[in-house]
Amino acid sequence: MEVKKDILWRVYLCFIGMVLFGVAILIKVFFLQNVEGNYWRSMADSLHTRYVTLDADRGTIYSEEGRMLSTSIPYFDVRVDFAADGLTDKNGKIFKDNVDSLSICLSKTFQDHTQKEYKTLLQEGYKNKDRYFLLKRDISFTQYQQLRQFPMFRLGKNKGGLIAETKNKRINPFKLLANRTIGLSRQNAQNVGLERTYDDYLSGTTGKRLMRRIAGGTFVPVEGYDIEPENGHDVITTLDVNMQDIVETALMNMMVANEAENGTCILMEVKTGKIKAIANLGKQPDGSYFEDMNYALRATEPGSTFKLATIISVLDDKYATMNNMVNLQEGQWQIGRRTVFDSEPHPGQTNVTIKHAFELSSNVGMAKLAYQFYNKRPNDFVWHLRKLRLDKPTGIDLVGEDQPVIKTTASRTWSATSLPWMAFGYEVLISPLQTCMLYNAVANNGKMMKPYLVNSINEYGKPVKSFEPEVLLDSICSSNTLTQVKAMLEGVVMNGTARSLWSPYYSFAGKTGTALVANANRGYADKIYQSSFAGYFPAKDPQFTCIVVIKNKPHAAKFYGASVAGPVFREVADKLYAIAVEKQQPMRANLMLDTLLAFKNSKGRDWKEITHTLDLPVEGEVNNNNWVSARVTDKKVSFAQVSQAKGSVPNVTGMGLKDALYLLENAGLRVVVRGAGKVTNQSIPGGTQLERNQTIVIELS
The missing domain is CATH 3.90.1310.10 (Penicillin-binding protein 2a (Domain 2))
Known part of the structure; x- marks a missing residue:
């Protein structure tokens, strides 16, 4: 019996153990399904699904x-x-x-x-x-x-x-x-x-x-x-496809013809700062050209286009006017152990006006001005460059704009010759876009605009964010300085290094530049030149500013700014001018007295004869020998005497060729005539002090 009980006890014990084990399994199943179920299901799903x-x-x-x-x-x-x-x-x-x-x-x-x-x-x-x-x-x-x-x-x-x-x-x-x-x-x-x-x-x-x-x-x-x-x-960008095509084609033609290394051309709208076109071309190993880098944002030594900043500094500090004299020393001037050379010698050109030195793009002239007026206080010159924002990137909405370099006396590389060399665009680094922004400010009556590329961000055709023109400086210089600077930039095209680019159909203003570029460890031995032209058009009512910068191949036969970059500018300006002319609507005549007459300044006796012959109503008396201007007031022709100060250049704008020649030649000026019709522009502004054997160019249209 004891054995039987012992066996039964063991059987019962095993049975109870099995029951407890089963209950534990059930509890674990319940726990897995209801407590940890979501976790394990997601683990299972992750083995078979993924996002x-x-x-x-x-x-x-x-x-x-x-x-x-x-x-x-x-x-x-x-x-x-x-x-x-x-x-x-x-x-x-x-x-x-x-x-x-x-x-x-x-x-x-x-x-x-x-x-x-x-x-x-x-x-x-x-x-x-x-x-x-x-x-x-x-x-x-x-x-x-x-x-x-x-x-x-x-x-x-x-x-x-x-x-x-x-x-x-x-x-x-x-x-x-x-x-x-x-x-x-x-x-x-x-x-x-x-x-x-x-x-x-x-x-x-x-x-x-x-x-x-x-x-x-x-x-x-x-x-x-x-x-x-x-x-x-x-x-939605500011770019215009037609303008971009014009700019790209003009740049490509010159790059291919001159086998240049790289180049850029920027077209900016004067009043707003909108970039209407921007082309960047670099030579590829197979000889073709492609937009491989944004050369418009790369900082390089700008060369002679930088002379605009030097002139603004000198004139705005009232150290001189454009009619003061500077000695070019025939294009060579030694300072310390270094010598400043002009790109072309000027035999016989010693004492010339600052205006003419600028027109000739004289390195000697600009270096001497900077040295004469700022040698004792070079940071005053640097202050002007900073005022013109040449030490800061433009802030255009593109990543990768280079940081410009404008030296000060505290700079590690400053030397006794840094100031005169900076005056003509060496020992400084700025981008073509910065130069374009400066010239655009001159075209915009001194107001410097921030360049930008995007008008708005749109969602389903409606703007969610818009970008407006931004003024960086209300005025880069005084109005007197601005007037002189504009005359000098126009003079570059009339009488200076860009006279080969002159157009009989419209006027433009600008500055050429030719800078010798170092070639890594070889230095300047390879004679690599950077050709540039910066300017705006039309000169009297600027709509666009354009800069062209081209880096030429070593020992290029053609490398001057006027012969490499200038023609690209001229081609762009010509085509845009032609488009503007095509868009103009025919003028509708309004049969009123002031639209039937083409008024110009002339002698009083001539106007007496005209008004008598045409039986026009006249207000006031006219002196036979006086020069007068005519205008319509209250449906009558009235006259005002035109004063011509003795010893100054006459203002002949609006006159016919006969009258203009009479006044200018009697004043002792040599006159060069371009175009036909009435005088629309004169290279030396009226009221400027006369100089001996001075030449003036008048444009007629």
């Missing part, structure tokens, strides 16, 4: 007139689900009935495989029941639309097994045009240009798609679990 990001459609970059400069084009990867319900139903009847015709369509459309090869490819995928069979990569939207109409695929995803994955590619429809400024959107590298600056607006917000893993480790989309992306905003 992939869905890129948003990137915004489009437009020109100011609404043309696409950079946009995204959809491309498609096409796959086939050979285990789709329609393809497995009825022993694969749909696939077998359509495989031949589908193979023919694929072969004709893509022309990369024969009909037989496509059929073999499709049959292999069907045999393996491949649920994510890759058929074609990177097909265009047009091809995708055709594909959707092919046999079997036209039945849709569930019956025909067609799976299409969309992805976008970034393209620039105008290709080279402003390519570096617009920029490139690249998946595996950093963006550049506007694509980089405004990337946060253009890129939009990414979405998500749930993907499920199937046999073979392939993931397929799970329907109904997509989080749609939010598309990017559009960027």
Whole structure:
């Protein structure tokens, strides 16, 4: 009996243990399902599903007139689900009935495989029941639309097994045009240009798609679990496609003709600071040219275009006027152990006016002025350069603008000759865009505008952020200085280094520049010159400022600013002027007294004869021998005496050629006449003090 009890006790004990173990399992199952269930289910799902990001459609970059400069084009990867319900139903009847015709369509459309090869490819995928069979990569939207109409695929995803994955590619429809400024959107590298600056607006917000893993480790989309992306905003630039084409073509023509290394051309709207066109071309190893870098933002020694800053400093400090004299010493001046040379010798040119020294682009003249007036206080000169914002980047909405270098006496490289060399554009580093901004300020009556490239950020055609013209300086100098500076810049074209660029149809003002550039360790031995021209047009009512900077090849036969950069400026100005003339509407005559007469200054007896012959109503008396100006007041012709101060240049603007010649030659001036009609411009302003054997150029139109 004891043995039996002992055995029963052991059986009961094992049974109780098994019951307790079962209860523990049930409790653990309940705990796993209800307490930790979500955690373990997500762990299980993570082994079979995953989320992939869905890129948003990137915004489009437009020109100011609404043309696409950079946009995204959809491309498609096409796959086939050979285990789709329609393809497995009825022993694969749909696939077998359509495989031949589908193979023919694929072969004709893509022309990369024969009909037989496509059929073999499709049959292999069907045999393996491949649920994510890759058929074609990177097909265009047009091809995708055709594909959707092919046999079997036209039945849709569930019956025909067609799976299409969309992805976008970034393209620039105008290709080279402003390519570096617009920029490139690249998946595996950093963006550049506007694509980089405004990337946060253009890129939009990414979405998500749930993907499920199937046999073979392939993931397929799970329907109904997509989080749609939010598309990017559009960027409306200040660029004008037609102007950009003009600028790019003019620069390219000169680059190719002169086999130049690199170059840039910037076109800025005077009143606003809008960049209407910007071209950057660099020579490639195969000899072609491409927009490889934004040379407009690279700081280099500017050369003679920098002399404008020197002249503004001297005139604004009232150390001199443009009619004061400076000795050019025939184009060579030694200071310390160094010698300043003019690019061209000036035999017989010793004492000339500061205006003429500027027109001749004399390095000696500018260096002597800076040394004479600022040698004891060189930081006063530097203060002017800083006032003109030449020590700061322009702040244009492009990443990568170089930091300019304007030395001070505290600079490590400052020497006894730094000041005179800075006066003609050496030992300083500024970008072409900074130079353009300075010349634009002169054209804009002294008001310096910040250059910018974007008008607005748009969402579905409506602006969400707009950019307005920004004034950096209300006035870069006094009005008296500005008047003299404008006359000097016009004089460069009339009498100076840019006289070969003069146009009989419109006036423009500017400055040439020719700078010797160091070639790394070889120094200046290779005679590499940087040619430049900066100016604005038309001179009397400036609409555009343009700068051209071209770095020439070593020992180039043609390297002066007037012969390399100047012609590019002139071609741009000519074409824009021609476009402006075409847009002008014909004048509608208003039959009033003041529109029927072309008034000009003349002698009183001439006006007496005119008014008597035409029987015009006259107000007041006219002296026969006095020079008078005529105007209409209260429907009557009235006259005012034109004063011609003795010993000063007469003001002949508005006169006919006969009267202008009479006054100018009687004043002792040599007169050069360009054009026909009435005088619209004179190279020496009226009221300027007369000098012996002075030449004046008058433009007529």
